Amino acid sequence: MSETDTRTTEEMSRRPGRERGRDDGKFGRYGGQYVPEALMPAIEELADAYERYVLNNEDGFMDEFRERLADFGGRPTPLQRADRLSERYDTEVYLKREDLLHGGAHKLNNALGQVLLAKYMGKERIIAETGAGQHGTATAMAAAHLDMPCTIYMGERDINRQRPNVFRMKLNGSEVKPVTTGRGTLKEAISETMRDWAETVEDTHYVIGSIVGPHPFPVMVRDFQAVISEEAREQAIEKTGGLPTDVVACAGGGSNTMGTFADFVDDESVALHAVEAGGSTLEVDEEEGVAPNSASLYTGDEGVLHGARTKLLQDSDGQIMESHSISSGLDYAGVGPELAYLVDEGRVDPVAVDDDAALEGFHRLSNTEGIIPALETAHAFGYLEEHHEELGERVVVNVSGRGDKDLDAAIEETDQRDVANAPDMSMFTGGM
Amino acid sequence: MANSDAVAAAFANGPAYVPYLVVGDPDYESSKAYVEALDRGGADVIELGLPFSEPIAEGSTIQEALVRSLDAGMTPDRFFAFAEELDVDAALVCMTYYNLIYQYGEGEGPRPFVERAAATGIQGLVVPDLPGEEAGPLREACDEFGLDLVFIVAPTTRADRLDRLMERVSGYVYVQARLGTTGARDDVSDQTTESLDRLREYDVPKAVGFGISTGEQAEHIVAGGADGIIVGSALVDIVAEGVAEDLSTAAVADRLEALSRELKEGAERGHRSRTEPVESA
Numbered sequence: 001m002s003e004t005d006t007r008t009t010e011e012m013s014r015r016p017g018r019e020r021g022r023d024d025g026k027f028g029r030y031g032g033q034y035v036p037e038a039l040m041p042a043i044e045e046l047a048d049a050y051e052r053y054v055l056n057n058e059d060g061f062m063d064e065f066r067e068r069l070a071d072f073g074g075r076p077t078p079l080q081r082a083d084r085l086s087e088r089y090d091t092e093v094y095l096k097r098e099d100l101l102h103g104g105a106h107k108l109n110n111a112l113g114q115v116l117l118a119k120y121m122g123k124e125r126i127i128a129e130t131g132a133g134q135h136g137t138a139t140a141m142a143a144a145h146l147d148m149p150c151t152i153y154m155g156e157r158d159i160n161r162q163r164p165n166v167f168r169m170k171l172n173g174s175e176v177k178p179v180t181t182g183r184g185t186l187k188e189a190i191s192e193t194m195r196d197w198a199e200t201v202e203d204t205h206y207v208i209g210s211i212v213g214p215h216p217f218p219v220m221v222r223d224f225q226a227v228i229s230e231e232a233r234e235q236a237i238e239k240t241g242g243l244p245t246d247v248v249a250c251a252g253g254g255s256n257t258m259g260t261f262a263d264f265v266d267d268e269s270v271a272l273h274a275v276e277a278g279g280s281t282l283e284v285d286e287e288e289g290v291a292p293n294s295a296s297l298y299t300g301d302e303g304v305l306h307g308a309r310t311k312l313l314q315d316s317d318g319q320i321m322e323s324h325s326i327s328s329g330l331d332y333a334g335v336g337p338e339l340a341y342l343v344d345e346g347r348v349d350p351v352a353v354d355d356d357a358a359l360e361g362f363h364r365l366s367n368t369e370g371i372i373p374a375l376e377t378a379h380a381f382g383y384l385e386e387h388h389e390e391l392g393e394r395v396v397v398n399v400s401g402r403g404d405k406d407l408d409a410a411i412e413e414t415d416q417r418d419v420a421n422a423p424d425m426s427m428f429t430g431g432m
Numbered sequence: 433m434a435n436s437d438a439v440a441a442a443f444a445n446g447p448a449y450v451p452y453l454v455v456g457d458p459d460y461e462s463s464k465a466y467v468e469a470l471d472r473g474g475a476d477v478i479e480l481g482l483p484f485s486e487p488i489a490e491g492s493t494i495q496e497a498l499v500r501s502l503d504a505g506m507t508p509d510r511f512f513a514f515a516e517e518l519d520v521d522a523a524l525v526c527m528t529y530y531n532l533i534y535q536y537g538e539g540e541g542p543r544p545f546v547e548r549a550a551a552t553g554i555q556g557l558v559v560p561d562l563p564g565e566e567a568g569p570l571r572e573a574c575d576e577f578g579l580d581l582v583f584i585v586a587p588t589t590r591a592d593r594l595d596r597l598m599e600r601v602s603g604y605v606y607v608q609a610r611l612g613t614t615g616a617r618d619d620v621s622d623q624t625t626e627s628l629d630r631l632r633e634y635d636v637p638k639a640v641g642f643g644i645s646t647g648e649q650a651e652h653i654v655a656g657g658a659d660g661i662i663v664g665s666a667l668v669d670i671v672a673e674g675v676a677e678d679l680s681t682a683a684v685a686d687r688l689e690a691l692s693r694e695l696k697e698g699a700e701r702g703h704r705s706r707t708e709p710v711e712s713a
Binding site for chain 1: 484485486487488489490491495499502507508529530531532534535536560561562563565566583584585586587588589590593597608611
């Protein structure tokens with residue numbers, strides 16, 4: 001029996017690895033609350049609710065959250081040994097199967113937590129932004145499950161890239177509002193959702209989808225997602241008799257990353273690798289304001305975006321760059337302030353994997369392990385292929401989501417490239 | 433209470449008319465003619481918008497203006513050149529988002545931006561994504577260079593926050609008339625009167641903004657106790673119409689000047705109508 005079995009919910013939420021940022025939302029020089037004054041009272045109200053319900057389990061909030069995560073979400077998710085990857089890399093590779101969580105991605109952990117919290121706070125309406133649609137679908141599911149009206153803002157370009165997810169949100173009863181400003185991706189959707197919130201703040205809760213935004217969102221989302229590392233750590237000890245040497249997760253805004261790292265941060269022997277989207281190149285086009293990647297941890301500079309000070313893709317004036325990645329879920333110019341801090345501290349190793357390597361990773365996991373990963377997740381497997389020789393003998397990789405939503409994009413992207421390990425898809429792409 | 437004498441003077445003689453335009457919308461030269469038209473129309477303080485790519489506090493009208501300006505090549509340095517070249521009597525205040533202030537120039541923090549702003553004749557700053565809690569370094573730089581730092585008070589701002597904000601504010605306080613983002617509205621909310629009541633005890637000029645578009649509204653708001661009115665979207669709408677209808681710069685400038693006169697006169701009527709002496713707190 002593992003030691004964690006005797007701990008209460010409350011004790012778990014008090015793990016030292018999760019104390020960072022709880023008091024004031026600061027992670028070293030990062031974090032904070034850079035929002036319009038009109039939103040400050042709502043954020044203070046949320047910080048108060050976070051402390052009461054999440055940290056102190058008032059009214060049994062955390063117990064209900066955990067129960068719903070189990071019954072509705074299907075937790076715990078397995079930690080599975082990847083036999084063929086282990087053989088290929090001559091190291092033990094374990095997969096944390098968040099793709100098996102209800103909805104097919106880790107996103108439900110946070111969405112369910114926040115929608116439930118909104119209910120405890122007496123809010124009557126949910127709004128959320130979404131990039132790839134994973135957070136939007138998770139929020140729509142949670143809102144339907146908990147009987148809350150829900151509006152999702154989504155960039156027009158993302159809507160076109162992710163149609164099945166748009167249908168899923170609508171099937172669950174949510175309203176989907178297209179955002180047409182800018183390039184029509186995640187950062188515009190976040191700005192638009194903040195505008196809605198500025199008008200409706202008194203009865204509406206904004207479910208932010210990642211560990212970004214003003215305090216208390218980064219700590220709160222981390223705490224809801226930390227169930228990934230809580231389980232993975234325990235499962236690794238149970239299955240292998242010890243801690244992993246390395247933990248690998250892809251990073252966009254950083255919610256699956258921080259969720260996977262949270263309880264390992266204090267285990268100094270465990271190396272933490274945050275794999276960002278290297279896109280087509282790490283070079284930026286300052287003239288056009290375009291960074292053809294989403295590697296804000298790896299290449300970004302400090303700045304203030306969407307309520308927090310963090311690492312950003314920006315030009316020398318401080319205008320935010322248009323990021324790019326084949327995976328729309330990683331396509332964001334910022335990153336969670338806690339990750340920015342952990343990178344500066346040398347605790348988290350930021351790495352970038354380009355579109356080509358991610359696509360190869362997508363095919364490798366699909367055809368060797370029988371798991372079709374999300375294109376976001378595929379970056380972690382691209383990293384494994386490129387850097388396995390630098391890793392220790394026991395590696396945990398978070399499979400943050402399944403790839404069903406990405407099939408069209410994956411087929412199209414594969415068709416445009418010479419991907420060594422891809423099957424012949426020409427019969428599906430009009431090439432026959 | 434005020435670092436800048438010019439801003440203090442703007443509120444000293446009757447109600448202040450405080451218009452806002454996005455600098456560089458739709459292009460540098462037209463924009464200069466538009467700002468100067470506001471001045472001729474009676475502006476006491478002019479808020480000059482420096483566009484940021486992620487303007488989370490703006491509604492669609494101003495957001496589109498910011499995009500037009502950015503597309504036409506506006507940068508912080510061009511903005512400062514613009515402010516330097518302006519020939520206006522009104523005091524100038526820069527409204528922008530914190531990341532642009534933070535990134536400007538060599539070295540850390542907001543000081544280089546404030547130093548440069550002061551050198552170009554800008555007298556104050558409004559930063560909609562910078563609440564009092566995060567404003568320490570900017571406040572310090574503003575004090576050093578004699579700029580005012582204007583804070584926004586929202587209908588949702590609670591009493592304890594109000595006290596803290598009022599300790600940090602200088603020049604004037606921007607009273608947000610209603611919840612939501614910027615944008616012209618037909619009605620001016622009851623929240624305005626409520627907000628002004630709450631602010632009565634603080635000895636700083638109160639300028640009301642968000643949604644004012646007519647002289648009648650200006651009159652109503654000043655009669656209700658405001659020391660000034662801030663008008664943005666209604667003016668930006670005129671610039672947008674000029675773009676849509678392909679009007680000459682002079683025609684757009686004339687419209688801006690005319691609306692400015694209407695607003696300023698409305699504010700003055702409102703001021704005269706305050707026949708009763710202000711109740712002492």
